[in-house]
Amino acid sequence: MKISKSLYSYYLIWPALLIYSVFFVLPAIIGLFYSFTDWRLDREVVKFIGFDNFERIFTDKTLQLAIKNTFIFAIVTVIGKNVLGIALAVGLNMRLKTRNFLRAIFYSPSILSVLVISIVFTPMLRSEGTINRFFETIGLGSLSQAWLTDPSIVIWTVAAVSIWQHTGFQMAIYLAGLQSISREYYEAATIDGAGAWKSFQKITLPLLLPAININLMLTLIGGLKVFSEVFVLTGGGPGNASQVVGTIILRAFGEGSWGLGTAVNTMLFLGVTLISIPLLIFMRRKEVTE
Template identity: 80%
Template sequence: MKRAKNLYSYYMIFPALIIYSVFFVIPAITGFYYSFTDWRLDRLELSFIGWDNFRKIFSDKTLILALQNTAIFAIVTVVGKNVIGLLLAVGLNMRLRTKNLLRAIFYSPSILSILVISILFTPMLRTEGTINNLLEAIGLSSLSQAWLTNPTIVIWTIAIVSIWQSAGFQMAIYLAGLQSISQEYYEAAKIDGASSWRSFFKITLPLLLPAININLMLTLIGGLKVFSEVYVMTGGGPGNASQVVGTIILRSFGEGNWGLGTAVNTLLFVVVTIIAIPLLIFMRRKEVTE
């Protein structure tokens, strides 16, 4: 009976574990194997080719550009979403009469699909679109840009749209963290003569580490897996200027080069794992020490 009770919790997770294994673990292992083959649409038999697909990734200029764009997008969106989300949360945690309305307004874009947001922003960001017309109307025509056709800024433009769409979600997580902090800490700090800035850095940020940890993980993984907004807004263009890892994977499979596409996907998985797990461990340790 005692042994049966000890195994009871494991029995409960078996169905979920089986489903996870069938739909995630087994396909991942299979994909890892295929990334080392010449798997193509026009071939009936597979041949093991070792690291050839991965060598091609780091020798093809378009693939290297896609890796760079993915890194830029991830860094910009992680910083932007978390900084803006934290500032909004701090502002809306104050005693404002309209704070509930403002929370709803800032959170509402995150409810919409990024596909919908991308479709809405695409005509607005054209050379003759709403954004440039608005800049001209307020006397800032010098800031007008070819937002989606200028190779230099196109990936930054897409990143800003992603930040606008998701910062409200990060705000909600930070707001929940802020509301869990006891006001007694701030009252004690005020009695000791601590300024608002000192209270923020010595009380708020350390106690907000669990929320920061969650948001960093979500935004980092989401940034490295970017696909939908790039595919809808530019399709990887102009030329290949906004190609990211996700669009390269789609293009490789579309061209029938399934082995290369799987290799790119495997590389993305490895990169996400190498970055996310050490960061998660580091942030967890910071939570404990703080």
């Protein structure tokens, strides 16, 4: 009887665990197997080819460019979304009369569909679009760029659009963290002669670490798994200049190279896991020490 009681909590999670295993774990294991094969649409017999698909990932120039673009996108968006998110949260945590209205304005882009975002930004980012016309109007025509057709800046443009769309979501999480910090800490710091920056550095940031941890994980994993923004804004173009790992997976499956597609997907999974878990452990330790 004691054994059954001790296992009672596990009985409750078995149904969910079974569903998760059937629909997520099992397909992942099958996909791992097929990533070591020459599985293609035009072949009836699947052959084991070892690490050939993975060797191709690190020797094919297009795949290398996709990996590079994925890391650029992830790094830029992690920094942009979190820095701007904290700045907006701190600003809108002040006693402004319009703070609720401004919170809604800054948060609203995060609830929009990526398709809607592309419809709005694509004409704005053209060479003759609104952004370049604005620069010309204020006498800064030298800043005009071919935002979506210049291979050297296109991935940065997509990252900027993603930052614009999702920063409000990060802001909301930081706002929740800020509102849980007692005002007494700041009053005591003011009495001790601490300025605004010192209070932010010594009080706000340490107590905001749980929210920072959450946002870092969300933005990092989202950045490494980027697909929608690139797909709707550029389709991986011009040429292959804005290809990312997600679009390469789609293209591989679309071309019938299913073995290669599963290999790239497996690499993405391993990359996200190997980067996010150590960072999560590090941030959790920081929370404890602070």
